[in-house]
Amino acid sequence: MKEVKLNIDGKRVQAKEGSTIVEAAREAGIRIPTLCHHEGISPIGSCRLCSVEISGDGKSKVVPACTQPIEEGLTVKTTTERVLKIRRRLIDRLLTRAPEAQVVQDLANEYGIKKAKTQDTEQKCVSCDLCCLCVRVCDEIVGMKAIGKPDGEKGNMPFLQNPKACIACGACAYVCPTGEIQMEDVGDTRIIHRWGRQEEYKLKKCSVCGSYFAPEVQLEYFKKKANLPDDYFDVCPDCRK
């Protein structure tokens, strides 16, 4: 594949054509903070923490590095005063939105912000940073679209009702950067904690070894999708010969 040469923070960097600034920078060991970016999911640039200043033809502008594709001869600066000002303001807002999230606290420490300027006492959920990674993973990777984007209302949680299409696969819990979504298996139930709710899903028991191996809703979904016989998931993959 064709390689593109660019300059990030005074360092000459080579990266594959078509990759984004974040990917090129990470390849070269340059850190750009991100919250809503995941390499397996298409970027939407919603958190804007990755804002960097790019210049060419004598002009410079601030762009989100996770969506901006690289170009030949591009000059990127990741820590100019203009960029830092934007990041500090964003982190201040994140601190209002999700004061208890560890990633947000770490970012605030790094950028020297002690306390958010405004406080929201009415909100119920104190860890969700609205990065929408859970929404995208459920749509792109799992294909269930169980978690919806906040419709209409600004600054709302990704969803407030119990998701009907959820198959309890845990992809959202894995990808959540703040720890707002958490999953645990207790005995024969899988519990997913999200947005102040506790959702319970029953687990299937293996008829041979007796261990609980996957949620029933998920197995039903697989059976339907792959057209499998009814008793296919009576035994766990380890006991199946």
Next chain:
Amino acid sequence: METFSVYVPKLAPKYEGLVPGHRFCIGCGEALAVRLASKALGRDTVITCATGCLEICTSGFPQTSWNVPWIHTLFENVGAVASGVESGLKAQMRKGKIPEKKINSVGMAGDGGTSDIGLQALSGALERGHDFLYLCFDNEAYMNTGVQRSSATPYGASTTTSPAGKVSIGQKTWKKNLPDIVAAHNIPYVATACPSYPFDLMEKVKKGAETEGPAYVHIFSPCPTGWRYPVDLTVRIGRLAVESGVFPLYEVEDGSYKLNFDFPKLRPVRDYLKAQGRFRHLSDDEIQNIQQRVEKEYKKLKVRCQET
């Protein structure tokens, strides 16, 4: 963590620390474990590697499989060199020669380099409290030089220096419990892992690297060459070892034990032993003996988990 099954593998890091083209045997559990561990460790890592399969297979001059800085050292001093790397990085950061950031110092060794030859250097490094991670890839013998027994070889296994025959049942002593020895140093993090449970392994390596102070992860690496089983069974053998209680997966955080996979009923040890050629000579009595020992050890571990 292992409850994430079907979709999460698509979200695993795409970065490779150990790249293809190495000379590991087909079906090597260790290569799989190293690849997963290097994904979890990321780019800011310096690896210190003892002599063994891992060194031989990844660094044949003039090629290398490593995408990160890598030092080969002797069997006996991985602990010492890894702690030196950590101190060196700290000093360079203090003097402003390299930017301040978290760089993992990771020691990697096999069971011989850890439980036999390198034990005193490891013990010293743990006692001094260096901020480093030690990964032991346990394939239960000196596989690199042609399957000689080590102190991590389990009871009853046939190796070239403990051959089974008319008068011998193979290895006569029980496997040295290394995670327990390390946990006795009262370090912040000790865990056991197995590449058959990839997300559990990655999570533990990541946790170990993030821990302030010494951390140790003991990784069970099935070896088709030395254990004499078909190459396609590596993942299954690892799962059987965990499900039968031969190698329980647990972590010790600041002295408190937690069993990661607790099965309602342990699988018979026979399932695990009979799949491997190194145990094929074992009589029913000996298998019963091993079963009792495994159950006893498992019970001891469970009691510890409940107490803490």
